Amino acid sequence: MTATTTRTEDATELAELRERINRIDAELIRLWRERSQISKEVGRLRMASGGTRLVLSRERQICDRFREALGEDGTQLALLLLRAGRGPL
Numbered sequence: 001m002t003a004t005t006t007r008t009e010d011a012t013e014l015a016e017l018r019e020r021i022n023r024i025d026a027e028l029i030r031l032w033r034e035r036s037q038i039s040k041e042v043g044r045l046r047m048a049s050g051g052t053r054l055v056l057s058r059e060r061q062i063c064d065r066f067r068e069a070l071g072e073d074g075t076q077l078a079l080l081l082l083r084a085g086r087g088p089l
């Protein structure tokens with residue numbers, strides 16, 4: 001195999017890997033928006049029946065789950081997800 005062939009294969013693999021990343025990013029964006037909409041709907045339903053805007057025990061569970069899976073970055077991600085759904089504190 002020549003060096004030129006290897007470089008062509010590397011470029012093809014790079015393009016394929018980037019395409020996979022692009023598909024994952026698109027799915028993450030779709031899931032982010034879906035989660036945010038559902039979170040807003042849960043909040044609307046709870047407040048319509050006299051509940052609170054936030055449920056801190058539930059937020060803690062979510063932060064813990066993300067931290068256990070992803071470490072400190074997981075906590076930050078969970079906080080961003082929660083803010084997207086219920087707005088800033």
Ligand SMILES: O=C(O)C(=O)C[C@]1(C(=O)O)C=C[C@@H](O)C=C1
Pocket residue numbers: 039042043053054055056058059062081082085086
């Ligand atoms: O699970 C709920 O009760 C929600 O309202 C959803 C959600 C969330 O986005 O996960 C949003 C606000 C609450 O403080 C807790 C959690």
